[in-house]
Amino acid sequence: EAGVAQSPRYKIIEKRQSVAFWCNPISGHATLYWYQQILGQGPKLLIQFQNNGVVDDSQLPKDRFSAERLKGVDSTLKIQPAKLEDSAVYLCASSRGQGYNEQFFGPGTRLTVL
Protein backbone atom coordinates (compact mmCIF):
# COMPACT_ATOMS: atom_id res chain seq x y z
CA GLU A 1 0.00 0.00 0.00
CA ALA A 2 1.18 3.51 -0.78
CA GLY A 3 2.36 5.59 2.15
CA VAL A 4 1.44 9.11 3.22
CA ALA A 5 2.45 11.62 0.58
CA GLN A 6 3.46 15.20 1.32
CA SER A 7 4.57 18.11 -0.80
CA PRO A 8 6.66 20.10 -1.09
CA ARG A 9 9.56 18.43 0.72
CA TYR A 10 11.37 21.70 1.30
CA LYS A 11 10.27 25.32 1.33
CA ILE A 12 12.16 28.53 2.03
CA ILE A 13 10.21 31.74 2.44
CA GLU A 14 10.67 35.13 4.00
CA LYS A 15 8.78 36.20 7.10
CA ARG A 16 5.30 37.58 6.47
CA GLN A 17 4.96 35.47 3.33
CA SER A 18 2.38 32.72 2.95
CA VAL A 19 2.97 29.00 2.45
CA ALA A 20 0.81 25.93 1.98
CA PHE A 21 1.52 22.25 2.51
CA TRP A 22 -0.34 19.34 1.01
CA CYS A 23 -0.93 15.85 2.38
CA ASN A 24 -2.47 12.74 0.86
CA PRO A 25 -3.07 10.08 3.54
CA ILE A 26 -3.14 6.35 3.11
CA SER A 27 -6.27 5.28 1.27
CA GLY A 28 -9.12 4.49 3.63
CA HIS A 29 -7.56 6.16 6.67
CA ALA A 30 -10.21 8.20 8.45
CA THR A 31 -7.94 10.16 10.78
CA LEU A 32 -5.42 12.71 9.57
CA TYR A 33 -2.96 14.64 11.72
CA TRP A 34 -0.73 17.64 11.14
CA TYR A 35 2.28 17.97 13.42
CA GLN A 36 4.96 20.59 13.84
CA GLN A 37 8.37 19.23 14.79
CA ILE A 38 11.01 21.72 15.82
CA LEU A 39 14.58 20.41 15.72
CA GLY A 40 15.35 18.32 18.78
CA GLN A 41 11.74 18.13 19.96
CA GLY A 42 8.89 15.69 19.68
CA PRO A 43 6.05 16.17 17.21
CA LYS A 44 3.49 18.69 18.41
CA LEU A 45 -0.05 18.13 17.22
CA LEU A 46 -1.48 21.10 15.35
CA ILE A 47 -4.76 19.65 14.16
CA GLN A 48 -6.50 16.30 13.96
CA PHE A 49 -9.27 15.44 11.49
CA GLN A 50 -11.71 12.56 11.68
CA ASN A 51 -12.91 12.24 8.08
CA ASN A 52 -13.52 15.90 7.19
CA GLY A 53 -14.37 17.09 10.70
CA VAL A 54 -11.95 18.68 13.16
CA VAL A 55 -11.41 16.64 16.32
CA ASP A 56 -8.67 18.69 17.97
CA ASP A 57 -7.15 22.00 16.96
CA SER A 58 -6.37 23.30 20.44
CA GLN A 59 -2.70 23.92 19.64
CA LEU A 60 -3.21 25.44 16.21
CA PRO A 61 -2.27 29.16 16.16
CA LYS A 62 -5.49 30.12 14.48
CA ASP A 63 -4.47 33.72 13.86
CA ARG A 64 -2.00 32.51 11.24
CA PHE A 65 -2.50 28.78 10.64
CA SER A 66 -5.44 27.18 8.89
CA ALA A 67 -6.12 23.66 7.69
CA GLU A 68 -8.81 21.89 5.78
CA ARG A 69 -9.59 18.38 4.69
CA LEU A 70 -12.01 18.52 1.84
CA LYS A 71 -14.01 15.35 1.12
CA GLY A 72 -12.27 13.62 4.00
CA VAL A 73 -9.20 12.69 1.94
CA ASP A 74 -6.45 15.18 1.06
CA SER A 75 -5.55 18.00 3.40
CA THR A 76 -3.80 21.34 3.19
CA LEU A 77 -2.13 23.32 5.96
CA LYS A 78 -1.55 27.03 5.40
CA ILE A 79 0.50 29.60 7.25
CA GLN A 80 -0.25 33.26 6.62
CA PRO A 81 1.77 35.28 7.48
CA ALA A 82 4.81 33.21 8.45
CA LYS A 83 7.06 34.08 11.38
CA LEU A 84 10.66 33.10 12.02
CA GLU A 85 9.57 30.71 14.77
CA ASP A 86 7.50 28.72 12.27
CA SER A 87 10.72 27.20 10.90
CA ALA A 88 10.22 23.49 11.51
CA VAL A 89 9.34 20.21 9.84
CA TYR A 90 5.62 19.82 9.24
CA LEU A 91 4.59 16.19 9.41
CA CYS A 92 1.36 14.71 8.18
CA ALA A 93 0.21 11.36 9.55
CA SER A 94 -2.83 9.19 9.11
CA SER A 95 -4.45 6.30 10.96
CA ARG A 96 -7.37 4.02 10.32
CA GLY A 97 -9.56 5.80 12.81
CA GLN A 98 -10.72 5.78 16.41
CA GLY A 99 -9.46 2.68 18.18
CA TYR A 100 -6.60 2.28 15.72
CA ASN A 101 -3.89 4.52 17.08
CA GLU A 102 -0.98 3.40 14.91
CA GLN A 103 0.01 6.47 12.94
CA PHE A 104 1.75 6.39 9.58
CA PHE A 105 3.84 9.45 8.90
CA GLY A 106 4.72 11.14 5.65
CA PRO A 107 8.27 12.34 4.89
CA GLY A 108 7.46 15.85 6.11
CA THR A 109 7.99 19.34 4.72
CA ARG A 110 10.99 21.24 6.01
CA LEU A 111 10.08 24.93 6.24
CA THR A 112 12.69 27.63 6.66
CA VAL A 113 11.50 31.16 7.35
CA LEU A 114 14.13 33.85 6.78
Added chain:
Amino acid sequence: GQQVMQIPQYQHVQEGEDFTTYCNSSTTLSNIQWYKQRPGGHPVFLIQLVKSGEVKKQKRLTFQFGEAKKNSSLHITATQTTDVGTYFCAGSDTGGFKTIFGAGTRLFVKA
Protein backbone atom coordinates in the same frame (compact mmCIF):
# COMPACT_ATOMS: atom_id res chain seq x y z
CA GLY B 1 -3.89 18.91 30.57
CA GLN B 2 -2.29 15.61 29.71
CA GLN B 3 1.52 15.61 29.63
CA VAL B 4 3.91 12.89 28.53
CA MET B 5 7.49 13.08 29.75
CA GLN B 6 10.44 11.03 28.58
CA ILE B 7 13.83 10.48 30.10
CA PRO B 8 16.66 10.63 29.42
CA GLN B 9 16.85 13.27 26.73
CA TYR B 10 20.07 11.76 25.31
CA GLN B 11 21.97 8.54 25.81
CA HIS B 12 25.41 7.65 24.52
CA VAL B 13 26.29 3.96 24.61
CA GLN B 14 29.03 1.72 23.36
CA GLU B 15 27.87 -0.83 20.82
CA GLY B 16 26.81 -3.95 22.69
CA GLU B 17 25.62 -2.08 25.79
CA ASP B 18 21.99 -2.00 26.82
CA PHE B 19 19.74 1.05 26.61
CA THR B 20 16.48 2.02 28.33
CA THR B 21 14.17 4.98 27.86
CA TYR B 22 11.29 5.79 30.19
CA CYS B 23 7.98 7.46 29.55
CA ASN B 24 5.65 8.92 32.18
CA SER B 25 2.18 10.35 31.76
CA SER B 26 0.44 12.78 34.09
CA THR B 27 -2.85 10.94 33.48
CA THR B 28 -3.96 7.34 32.98
CA LEU B 29 -3.62 6.23 29.39
CA SER B 30 -5.78 3.95 27.29
CA ASN B 31 -2.72 2.83 25.35
CA ILE B 32 0.81 3.86 24.53
CA GLN B 33 2.73 3.65 21.30
CA TRP B 34 6.44 3.75 20.57
CA TYR B 35 8.00 5.24 17.46
CA LYS B 36 11.53 5.46 16.12
CA GLN B 37 12.83 8.36 14.09
CA ARG B 38 16.13 7.97 12.30
CA PRO B 39 18.20 11.13 11.78
CA GLY B 40 16.63 13.09 8.92
CA GLY B 41 13.67 10.73 8.76
CA HIS B 42 10.11 10.61 10.00
CA PRO B 43 8.67 8.70 12.97
CA VAL B 44 8.00 5.03 12.28
CA PHE B 45 5.59 3.04 14.42
CA LEU B 46 7.19 0.27 16.49
CA ILE B 47 4.49 -1.07 18.78
CA GLN B 48 1.34 -0.35 20.76
CA LEU B 49 0.69 -1.49 24.36
CA VAL B 50 -2.86 -1.59 25.64
CA LYS B 51 -3.13 -3.80 28.73
CA SER B 52 -1.98 -2.97 32.25
CA GLY B 53 1.39 -4.61 32.92
CA GLU B 54 1.76 -5.68 29.30
CA VAL B 55 5.20 -6.73 28.07
CA LYS B 56 6.00 -7.17 24.40
CA LYS B 57 9.24 -8.12 22.67
CA GLN B 58 10.55 -7.46 19.20
CA LYS B 59 13.91 -9.18 18.79
CA ARG B 60 16.26 -7.12 21.01
CA LEU B 61 13.57 -4.59 22.00
CA THR B 62 11.40 -5.07 25.10
CA PHE B 63 8.43 -2.80 25.76
CA GLN B 64 6.57 -2.56 29.07
CA PHE B 65 3.37 -0.81 30.11
CA GLY B 66 3.00 -0.03 33.79
CA GLU B 67 0.34 -1.52 36.03
CA ALA B 68 -1.28 1.86 36.50
CA LYS B 69 -1.11 2.55 32.74
CA LYS B 70 0.75 5.81 33.39
CA ASN B 71 4.27 4.77 32.51
CA SER B 72 6.14 2.71 29.98
CA SER B 73 9.66 1.74 29.05
CA LEU B 74 11.61 0.59 26.04
CA HIS B 75 14.72 -1.53 26.61
CA ILE B 76 17.19 -2.44 23.90
CA THR B 77 19.55 -5.31 24.62
CA ALA B 78 23.04 -5.25 23.10
CA THR B 79 22.67 -2.10 21.03
CA GLN B 80 23.84 -1.98 17.44
CA THR B 81 24.73 1.02 15.28
CA THR B 82 21.45 0.50 13.43
CA ASP B 83 19.60 1.39 16.65
CA VAL B 84 20.73 5.02 16.34
CA GLY B 85 17.85 7.49 16.31
CA THR B 86 15.24 9.11 18.52
CA TYR B 87 12.69 6.98 20.31
CA PHE B 88 9.34 8.57 21.07
CA CYS B 89 6.53 7.36 23.23
CA ALA B 90 3.02 8.59 22.44
CA GLY B 91 0.25 8.23 24.96
CA SER B 92 -3.45 8.15 24.11
CA ASP B 93 -5.99 9.46 26.60
CA THR B 94 -8.67 7.28 28.15
CA GLY B 95 -11.00 8.05 25.28
CA GLY B 96 -8.34 6.74 22.94
CA PHE B 97 -8.83 9.75 20.79
CA LYS B 98 -6.10 12.22 21.71
CA THR B 99 -2.45 11.20 21.48
CA ILE B 100 0.45 13.21 22.88
CA PHE B 101 4.07 12.57 21.99
CA GLY B 102 6.90 12.73 24.47
CA ALA B 103 9.98 14.78 23.64
CA GLY B 104 11.93 11.66 22.73
CA THR B 105 15.20 10.05 23.77
CA ARG B 106 18.00 10.33 21.28
CA LEU B 107 20.27 7.30 21.20
CA PHE B 108 23.86 7.51 20.04
CA VAL B 109 25.75 4.24 19.54
CA LYS B 110 29.52 4.22 19.28
CA ALA B 111 31.04 1.34 17.34
